[in-house]
Amino acid sequence: MFYKSISAVVAMTLASSAWAETDLPFALDWKFEGPSAPYFHALDAGYFATADLNVTISEGSGSLDAIPKVATGAFPVGFADINSLMRFLDQNPGAPVTAVMIVYDKPPFAVVGRKSLGVEAPADLEGKVLGAPPPDGAWAQFPIFAAETGIDADAITVEPVGFPTREPMLAEGNVAAITGFSFSSTLNLKRLGVPDDDISVLLMADYGVDLYGNAIIVNTDFAAANPEIITGFLSAVGLGWKDAIATPDAAIAALMERNPAADAALETERLQMAIDANVLTDFVAENGMGTIDADRMASAIEQTKSVYEFTTEPDAALYFDGSYLPTDGSLMLK
Incomplete structure (x- = not known):
């Protein structure tokens, strides 16, 4: 009876362990x-x-x-x-x-701009202000995007921005474009009232960025x-x-x-x-x-x-x- 009880306890313990998350x-x-x-x-x-x-x-x-x-x-x-x-x-x-x-x-790395502010193609970024959060994954890949598209990165004024202010600054016209994830920035701009047909999305993967x-x-x-x-x-x-x-x-x-x-x-x-x-x-x-x-x-x-x-x-x-x-x-x- 003693051994049977021990066996039962061991079996219950093993079952409990098996089901433990x-x-x-x-x-x-x-x-x-x-x-x-x-x-x-x-x-x-x-x-x-x-x-x-x-x-x-x-x-x-x-x-x-x-x-x-x-x-x-x-x-x-x-x-x-x-x-x-x-x-x-x-x-x-x-x-x-x-x-x-x-x-x-x-990857969703993108430069998202506004057509009304003159950004529809990579070359349009030259002479413009680009808002980029320093920890942003898209910003980290921007030099590759610039190299692949042949744009002059030195001709772009880069404004370090925070994630919470990135899309609002573009919506308010304080920057002409931003770096970000395509689906995040695009939808955030629409929520802020920017018309869909005024938003340009330059997906870096479509411009030679092979990441x-x-x-x-x-x-x-x-x-x-x-x-x-x-x-x-x-x-x-x-x-x-x-x-x-x-x-x-x-x-x-x-x-x-x-x-x-x-x-x-x-x-x-x-x-x-x-x-x-x-x-x-x-x-x-x-x-x-x-x-x-x-x-x-x-x-x-x-x-x-x-x-x-x-x-x-x-x-x-x-x-x-x-x-x-x-x-x-x-x-x-x-």
């Missing part, structure tokens, strides 16, 4: 807006719970924001610009952080010790995006639960812009979400080298590790 804080790059809806949908749909994960999602303050949070271990997973990650690792060699899943296969965009990043020490947790997390993220593509309204409903002050119609449009221009590219439709093309990554590194002096020779293996990507079909979006 792992707490996993997730650091976003920005506020709770349309493109973050798939993560909240994955939460509400139980995709994270199915992977035995208790995920909490925190907003960020720019493309660079999540990188040090994850590198220090404060957050095991985050969402950040992979190009900024390259520079961070160059400046902080050996930092335990890398990208494991590309989300924005086509990837934001990715899921991980603390490499945590990931190495918990590979199944990372793979489960990425699978849930993929399912969240897959549902958001099929039924964006459901994803936006999950977002509105966390940000009830948001405009649901505007955030639905923002999400759809991200899906159409940045997430569901031809490459992703064919190969699934998350992975990279080695030749394109090599080209992206060369472009970065043209405007940034690495202290050590860049190595793609430091910036992206695809070994945690799930193979269960959760990343096939179509």
